[in-house]
Amino acid sequence: MLKLLLAATSLGVVADAGAAPPRPDVPGYALGQATLARAPYSMADLTALQKSMLFGADDVAALRQSKAILADQTEAILDVWYGFVASTPELVVFFGDTRSGQPDANYLGAVRKRFALWILDTADATYDQAWLDWQYEIGLRHNRLKKNKTDGAHGPAQVDFRYLPALTIPITTTLKPFLAKKGASVADVERMHAAWVKAVLMQAILWSHPYIKDGEF
Numbered sequence: 001m002l003k004l005l006l007a008a009t010s011l012g013v014v015a016d017a018g019a020a021p022p023r024p025d026v027p028g029y030a031l032g033q034a035t036l037a038r039a040p041y042s043m044a045d046l047t048a049l050q051k052s053m054l055f056g057a058d059d060v061a062a063l064r065q066s067k068a069i070l071a072d073q074t075e076a077i078l079d080v081w082y083g084f085v086a087s088t089p090e091l092v093v094f095f096g097d098t099r100s101g102q103p104d105a106n107y108l109g110a111v112r113k114r115f116a117l118w119i120l121d122t123a124d125a126t127y128d129q130a131w132l133d134w135q136y137e138i139g140l141r142h143n144r145l146k147k148n149k150t151d152g153a154h155g156p157a158q159v160d161f162r163y164l165p166a167l168t169i170p171i172t173t174t175l176k177p178f179l180a181k182k183g184a185s186v187a188d189v190e191r192m193h194a195a196w197v198k199a200v201l202m203q204a205i206l207w208s209h210p211y212i213k214d215g216e217f
């Protein structure tokens with residue numbers, strides 16, 4: 001444990017100015033847009049969170065490495081993730097139309113386009129203020145404050161909080177075979193997978209802000 005704590009203290013700020021993110025023409029996609037509200041957590045809060053998760057420069061490098069590997073596999077990955085949600089009644093209900101009680105194909109399809117961009121955004125996240133503001137927005141979109149609004153959907157009012165961090169596990173477990181498909185070494189696949197687990201959990205934590213009582217985040 002002591003070693004872990006010592007290693008943690010040696011991790012510096014993991015922020016990356018990076019290039020301006022692309023702005024694909026996908027309805028509702030808003031990374032980098034000035035219209036987004038400013039996140040209620042700061043860059044210093046992000047740095048502290050990254051330190052607490054042992055998220056460091058090696059993880060950023062592993063995520064970057066994963067981008068080229070995943071770039072032409074996003075549709076296949078989404079088939080697996082959507083397949084998991086579709087076959088899990090406790091989850092698919094959040095994509096349902098409360099009027100018909102059935103899954104809403106238009107809603108699922110609209111979100112899927114942004115989900116594909118999210119995969120590559122996670123691989124080359126800039127960890128700057130624009131990225132932070134987008135995380136806050138995605139959290140709002142899972143919460144009752146903004147769910148359904150982007151796509152004009154008629155789904156349940158919110159994704160219940162407990163499922164947000166939980167989904168880190170199926171998302172990253174099912175991603176691993178895709179990381180291994182392009183000839184990376186076993187060690188590199190392990191590194192990329194570990195970085196993805198941290199990156200997804202980090203986002204689920206940031207997205208949880210609207211669910212938590214004022215002053216308790």
Ligand code: HEM
Nearest residue numbers: 091094111114115118141147148150159163164167168204
């Ligand atoms: C680690 C956990 C999760 C990740 C990485 C994730 C990822 C995403 C992404 C990337 C979007 C699109 C955001 C946008 O661009 O608008 C989204 C939206 C959405 N997700 Fe999740 N999600 C997670 C947990 C969940 C869970 C557990 C559910 C329950 C089924 C869920 C249901 C939804 C719904 C319904 C939307 C659309 C929200 C809206 O109305 O705008 N998500 N999610």
